[in-house]
């Protein structure tokens with residue numbers, strides 16, 4: 661089964677939310693207290709997805725707010741350099757800072773992220789800085805859940821969704837839950853539900869859907885029964901290395917298996933998965949193929965040091981899928 665997108669749009673995907681900095685431990689397999697060197701990359705889930713999509717050949721754009729400092733300029737230059745349209749990335753004038761994510765790689769399975777996100781520029785995006793004329797050029801508006809955590813970014817995103825729906829742009833909601841950004845679980849649940857119910861496609865981990873529902877151990881069937889009463893036509897629920905499921909409103913279920921790989925770190929899986937899954941859908945491939953693209957891209961990125969720079973090309977993904985389909989036992 662395929663998802664239909666408008667064909668007459670300049671941009672395949674326009675992402676809205678944070679573009680930040682990842683500082684990934686260079687000496688890994690140890691706690692961060694013992695890490696002396698960090699390598700700088702562009703980060704932030706929606707920025708990673710836009711970069712991944714652009715590297716796959718999609719025309720990607722970005723709406724967000726950058727700090728007026730060296731980090732902000734680095735982010736803009738890097739994203740432009742990989743082909744992302746940065747014309748709607750605005751520069752903060754009030755002294756807000758770039759969000760930083762320090763990553764700890766204790767072992768391939770035990771990774772964590774220490775975020776510095778007080779007064780970050782991305783959460784100060786104003787509704788007046790979101791242009792309808794830009795959003796209507798897209799096939800897809802990709803919304804990151806973290807951008808809903810605080811005003812005025814929250815209202816800016818809600819306005820972007822309004823423009824998208826008005827102009828027949830598909831809304832893809834990546835739940836992208838980062839707990840420390842939110843005031844309370846109840847608040848997260850309210851805004852996640854509001855946006856998920858208005859979206860065409862919702863993507864998240866099982867844990868993130870639990871946050872949306874404000875439940876301890878929810879079930880995929882309850883999640884889809886609820887969401888399919890509203891706008892979503894496709895819901896993707898990820899279960900880490902156990903793989904993922906795609907559910908359609910028409911009643912189909914597809915399972916995506918993870919590809920085993922030599923894991924360096926686990927972060928970056930979700931963003932690489934999202935960019936390749938969306939690339940495949942927007943390129944007219946069916947949902948089963950899109951799940952393979954997402955899983956293969958994630959397998960490539962978890963075996964590398966970064967989330968953004970490690971985003972693969974289409975031929976790398978196709979090669980991995982081809983090799984593994986000859987050795988079917990190498991999926992889990």
Ligand SMILES: Nc1ncnc2c1ncn2[C@@H]1O[C@H](COP(=O)(O)OP(=O)(O)O)[C@@H](O)[C@H]1O
Pocket residue numbers: 865898899900901902903904917918919920921923926927928929930931933954955956958959962
């Ligand atoms: N250790 C791993 N090895 C290979 N693939 C992985 C691994 N962890 C996750 N993946 C792939 O990445 C996808 C998304 O991972 P998941 O952990 O569910 O998302 P997130 O990174 O958003 O928490 C999974 O469905 C799977 O295909």
Ligand SMILES: O=C(O)C[C@@H](O)[C@H](O)C(=O)COP(=O)(O)O
Pocket residue numbers: 680681682702703704705706708761773926927928929930931932967968
């Ligand atoms: O999203 C962030 O702010 C941090 C990311 O840049 C970082 O690379 C990361 O955590 C990605 O992990 P994912 O969400 O599992 O893809």
